[in-house]
Every structure is written in C-alpha cells, then in structure tokens.
Amino acid sequence: MNRSMLLTAALSCAMATVAFAQEHPGEHPAAEAAPKIAPISIGDKAPAVKVAKYFKGTPVKSFEPGKTYVMEFWATWCGPCLAQIPHLAAMQKTWADKDVQMVSTAVWQREKTQAAREKKVGDFVADQGDAMAYTVAIDDEGWMAEHWMTAAGQRGIPTAFLVGTDGIIQWIGHPAALDSVLEKYKAGTWDLAAAKAEFDEERRFDEKGRALMQRIILAERAGDREAAAAAIAEAAAEFPGNLNVQMMQFEFFLADASTAAEAYEVGREIMKKGWDDASMLNYLAWHVATDKTVARRDLDFALEAAQRADELTDNSDASILDTVARVYWEMGDKDKAIAIQTKAVAAAEEHSRGELEATLASYQSPE
DSSP states (O other): OOOOOOGGGGGSSOHHHHTTOEEOSSOOGGGGGSOOOOOOOTTSBOOOOOEEEEEESOOOSSOOTTOEEEEEEEOTTOHHHHHTHHHHHHHHHHHGGGTEEEEEEEOSOOSSSHHHHHHHHHHHHHHHGGGSOSEEEEESTTHHIIIIIITTTOOEESEEEEEOTTSBEEEEEOGGGHHHHHHHHHHTOOOHHHHHHHHHHHHHIIIIIHHHHHHHHHHHHTTOHHHHHHHHHHHHHHSTTOHHHHHHHHHHHHTSGGGHHHHHHHHHHHHHHTTTOHHHHHHHHHHHHHOTTOSSOOHHHHHHHHHHHHHHTTTOOHHHHHHHHHHHHHHTOHHHHHHHHHHHHHHSOHHHHHHHHHHHHHHHSOO
16 A cells, blocks of 8 residues: 655645645636735734625624634635535534634635636535535635735645634644644633744745755756755755655655664654654655665664554554554564454455455465
8 A cells, every 4th residue: 555755745735734735726817917915924913804605604794803713715626625524514513602613715716707616616515515514605706815825825725724813813724733723722722923933934944945845856856866965954954843854854864775874863753743643653654664765674663653653543544554564564474464454454445445455465375
C-alpha cells in the first residue's frame, strides 16, 4: 500500500493540512478588474460578509458582538470539502447553544456565470438535505474569495476562519483542526498572539519557502545532490523547525548512507512533534521500511513509529496495521507479520481489501 510522500508534497501546506486541501482552479474572472485587497491575518478585524445567496440557515449581515462565527469556504468540486460536511454539521449541533454559527460559503465554483454557479450549489445543497445542518451560502462574483481567502494568502479549500466575539479573526486553517481551537477559544485559554505568530510564519514560508523547495526539487531531479544539500541547508537555516523542511531533510539524508545518521536525528524530531499524529507516524514507518531510496533502514525506528500509530488508532486502522506487519516482515519476523496482516485484511474496507489480501498471500507463500 503506497504511502510515499513525494518531495513535491513539501511545496504545499504543513502535513496537518496538506492531505486535505484542494487548490482552486485559477483566479476568478472578476478578480482581474478588482482593486488590490489589503492582506489580513489572525488578529485583524474580519472582513465584511457579501454573499450572493443563502441556501439554508440564518443569514449573516454583520458579525454580532458576543457571538462566535466559523466562516468556512468550500466548493462542490472539492472532495476534501465534501468530506467535512458531517464534521461541520456535528460542530454546529454541539455549539449551537453556545452562540456559535457555522457559515459555509461556496467559492471558486467552475461554472462560467453567477447564475450557473448558484444553480450548481443550490442543487447540491438540496440533494444533501439535512446533512448540511448549518448556514450555507455562495460567493458574490468572487467578493468573498478575494476579501477573505486571497487576502489571507489561502490557496486551498476547505479553509475556515474563526471570528471571535469581538469580530477579530482568531484562527485560520483546515476545518478538521477546528475542534480544539474552538474549545480553547470558548474556554478563554486561546493564545491569539501565538496563533498569529505561527500563522504569519506559515505565510512567510509559503512565500519564500516555496522558492527554496523548488530549488531542492529541481536539483534532486537533475541528480545534483550537492546543490540540493545547499538549498536544504539554506531552508533549514531560514525556517528552523519547519515541518516541511524537516521532511525534506529526512528523505534527502536517508538516500545516502553517509548522512543516514543525520536523517534519523531529524526523524526523531519529527516523531516527537507528531507523537499524537497517526498519519505522520505511519508515513515515517512506511518510508523507512519500504522506500527504495532509503540507503540505511533503522527498522527499530520504523517499528516504534508504526506501533505508536497503531496505538493511536486502537489497533483498527487497516493501513496502519499493514505498515506494522510490513515492518515485522522486513525485520524477519514472519509469524508476527502474518498475524498482523491478517488483522489488517479483517479491518479493511472493501475497496482496499484486495491489495492487503495479496500482501498477506505473499507473506504466507513458501520461500
């Protein structure tokens, strides 16, 4: 089962979001003639709300003092956005009696006219029925996309903005990460200054770090490891502790036995940061155990990461069980590999079971 993270993935957002967001399909036509919009960040006053139509829920004309808003942006063509519908509905239900309103605005629709966009979104919302149990609207000729998404430097959806009781933007990010943020904000423990510093650093990386990442990728493709190493060192100095940079260091250093020790030092840092992130840990384990570019495999490292991921998912995630089994197989423990792969097959969804069964059969076949 392929879990390899290509180097090009580092050009997108931090891994907490990269797997979920989809980039918009180009600038909205109306944006070309629009005046330049002032940038916004966490800690700034939220822009106004100017939508073309509300399809359901309570319209928002302005942000009421004392009320908290989640302004989420999505599109009908965006798979990760649609995956968040149950989550948003559940959040609205949970927070409805605590003066929190979810407002989901469709942006960057691909239809050519506003009327066609409204019909597409309207039909979609109608088909969803009670599933979209929150306020749903559509952008007005790109106004919301420009004044919210573009102004905040956001290129991918879904994206959510948490607007506090004072009308100030408290947080910007993927809605999947919103629960703990909202809980802290409503409990009065949210650190706005820290959130702003982190967000602004992410934007700085998005602007300057992308150029460095591109240099690394191009050097790698050209087979120039010296140039790639120089660019990685520059990126690490410019963005110390940045997860995207660390992931590139990890993969790059692992490709050469002479730098493998450095790779595992970085890998330990990544593992520590992601100790409660099953997907991150699963990736580390799978890459070390299976990737053909790895020059020296530390299977104890891989097993530690895989077992922690398995623990976090209550030993019930087929993909992670598959990884644990593969690590044991690479370690030469055939019996454990077969036992755990059998559990992976039992836990798998139908669409992925065939691949896992084939792996199990390969483990069971005579040598």
